[in-house]
Amino acid sequence: MDPTVTLSGPAACGTEPAPPCTLVIFGAAGDLTKRLLMPALYNLAGAGLLADGFKILGVDHNDNTDEGLRQDLTATMESFTKDASSEFHADHIDPKAWGFVRDRIGFLKGDFEDPAAYAALKGRVGGSVVFYLAVAARFFGPIVEHLGQAGLLEQQDGVFRRVVIEKPFGSDLASARALNARILAQADESQFYRIDHFLGKETVQSIMALRFANGMLEPVWRREYVDHVQITAAETIGVEERGAFYEPTGALRDMVPNHLFQLLCMVAMEAPNSFDAEAVRGEKAKLAEAVRPIEPGDAVRGQYTAGREEGLDVVGYRDEPHVSGESHTETYVALKLGIENWRWAGVPFYLRTGKRMTERLTEIAIHFKPPPFHLFRETAVTELAPNVMRLLIDPEQGSSTILNVKRPGPQMQLGSVATAFRYADFFQEKPNVGYETLLYDCMVGDATLFQRADNIEAGWAAVDPLLKAWVDAPVAFYAAGTDGPKEAEDLLARDGRRWLPLDGGSR
Numbered sequence: 001m002d003p004t005v006t007l008s009g010p011a012a013c014g015t016e017p018a019p020p021c022t023l024v025i026f027g028a029a030g031d032l033t034k035r036l037l038m039p040a041l042y043n044l045a046g047a048g049l050l051a052d053g054f055k056i057l058g059v060d061h062n063d064n065t066d067e068g069l070r071q072d073l074t075a076t077m078e079s080f081t082k083d084a085s086s087e088f089h090a091d092h093i094d095p096k097a098w099g100f101v102r103d104r105i106g107f108l109k110g111d112f113e114d115p116a117a118y119a120a121l122k123g124r125v126g127g128s129v130v131f132y133l134a135v136a137a138r139f140f141g142p143i144v145e146h147l148g149q150a151g152l153l154e155q156q157d158g159v160f161r162r163v164v165i166e167k168p169f170g171s172d173l174a175s176a177r178a179l180n181a182r183i184l185a186q187a188d189e190s191q192f193y194r195i196d197h198f199l200g201k202e203t204v205q206s207i208m209a210l211r212f213a214n215g216m217l218e219p220v221w222r223r224e225y226v227d228h229v230q231i232t233a234a235e236t237i238g239v240e241e242r243g244a245f246y247e248p249t250g251a252l253r254d255m256v257p258n259h260l261f262q263l264l265c266m267v268a269m270e271a272p273n274s275f276d277a278e279a280v281r282g283e284k285a286k287l288a289e290a291v292r293p294i295e296p297g298d299a300v301r302g303q304y305t306a307g308r309e310e311g312l313d314v315v316g317y318r319d320e321p322h323v324s325g326e327s328h329t330e331t332y333v334a335l336k337l338g339i340e341n342w343r344w345a346g347v348p349f350y351l352r353t354g355k356r357m358t359e360r361l362t363e364i365a366i367h368f369k370p371p372p373f374h375l376f377r378e379t380a381v382t383e384l385a386p387n388v389m390r391l392l393i394d395p396e397q398g399s400s401t402i403l404n405v406k407r408p409g410p411q412m413q414l415g416s417v418a419t420a421f422r423y424a425d426f427f428q429e430k431p432n433v434g435y436e437t438l439l440y441d442c443m444v445g446d447a448t449l450f451q452r453a454d455n456i457e458a459g460w461a462a463v464d465p466l467l468k469a470w471v472d473a474p475v476a477f478y479a480a481g482t483d484g485p486k487e488a489e490d491l492l493a494r495d496g497r498r499w500l501p502l503d504g505g506s507r
């Protein structure tokens with residue numbers, strides 16, 4: 001570790017074990033449980049953050065037993081040691097940490113829509129419970145209703161009952177409102193933990209520290225100094241096996257009101273009065289409410305055609321499994337957003353996300369206004385390149401800032417240089433899947449990183465006009481392995497701007 005770095009403060013998710021509770025996982029046989037929840041619990045156990053009285057009860061409609069589920073999940077944990085491409089990859093599985101989790105796993109067979117399953121569930125749990133809905137979105141409402149009707153959401157005598165809900169939370173503003181109303185009829189808002197996994201990413205959480213812990217950044221983070229902001233979430237993967245989900249969903253619903261809005265909120269919200277969950281979520285809500293509803297003319301929708309990705313030929317979206325040959329679903333979105341508040345009035349925020357793009361890159365780039373040019377009038381300098389600060393979130397984690405410096409030599413000539421840091425050069429990170437903090441926070445009752453009903457609805461409200469306008473709208477095509485459709489370039493070109501290349505500053 002670099003000697004100039006001092007580490008202080010508590011570890012990412014506290015130092016004390018979370019209070020004892022049962023984690024009931026609906027969808028125990030599913031992908032999310034295997035790929036993310038179990039590795040996260042294993043890491044929490046390894047860090048001593050789970051109480052002795054912690055238990056897991058997997059619920060699913062297939063046949064299994066306590067021991068059967070233990071064996072299945074042990075097999076997937078072992079498989080991660082051989083698969084370097086999995087979200088969680090470790091050289092070996094520590095028998096002590098995994099044993100702690102494994103021994104606490106139980107199984108309950110049940111149909112999510114059958115009241116009998118909840119009667120049986122009631123017989124298996126007591127004390128504090130976190131119900132984790134790792135299931136398809138159509139089950140969110142019914143499961144919460146059944147839990148409520150069975151009395152499983154009642155909190156008494158210091159016992160907590162919480163429900164974690166995955167995305168997608170609704171498919172537009174009306175359905176999100178309806179789902180909020182449906183679940184809030186069964187329990188209090190404070191019992192619901194709506195997950196957005198982007199908030200589990202350490203680098204997303206660190207945006208607040210970067211902005212508010214640095215005196216040289218905070219004062220310039222505003223319209224007087226910022227020309228515009230670009231937020232990018234580019235992926236190289238295609239739609240994979242998720243065609244059936246993706247066809248009615250598309251990139252706008254899949255990524256914008258949730259993940260990209262979280263990045264937007266982190267980078268643009270006002271400083272909360274404290275790190276208290278309500279203070280942070282209140283500032284996010286204010287920011288999201290200030291986002292002007294997006295006009296169709298400020299948005300581009302694209303779809304990938306066949307092309308080459310990482311040296312291989314890949315098929316176009318319409319030839320992916322479970323996708324219509326005439327699909328008009330977008331796999332790429334670019335947007336221009338305006339924020340109508342005092343800090344950001346007049347500063348455009350450009351957002352883009354897409355599948356099958358040139359590189360995988362999630363970043364936020366703050367483009368600063370250039371200083372006055374007159375000093376350089378009589379030199380060889382023809383323009384001042386803007387300072388750009390790139391907050392790199394994925395796959396590289398760190399930041400890179402473009403500055404103008406004098407080139408060595410007798411004349412005044414400028415060169416642009418990048419001053420950069422990578423988290424990995426300063427901090428040692430253990431392999432983690434980003435769900436560790438989220439699960440721990442839910443068990444300790446810290447809702448800061450979860451979305452409140454109003455946060456969710458504000459995200460949908462901003463994109464709702466586009467969802468309506470895009471029902472039968474055509475898509476612009478881009479070849480797989482490129483930076484997106486030409487129309488997205490035009491969106492910025494008409495404002496005299498350009499997207500940054502998808503290289504995180506390395507090109």
Ligand code: BG6
Pocket residue numbers: 167235254362394
């Ligand atoms: C999910 C979307 O929520 O986020 C996926 O449904 C997308 O389509 C994924 O690939 C991106 O997340 P990450 O963490 O891989 O950047």
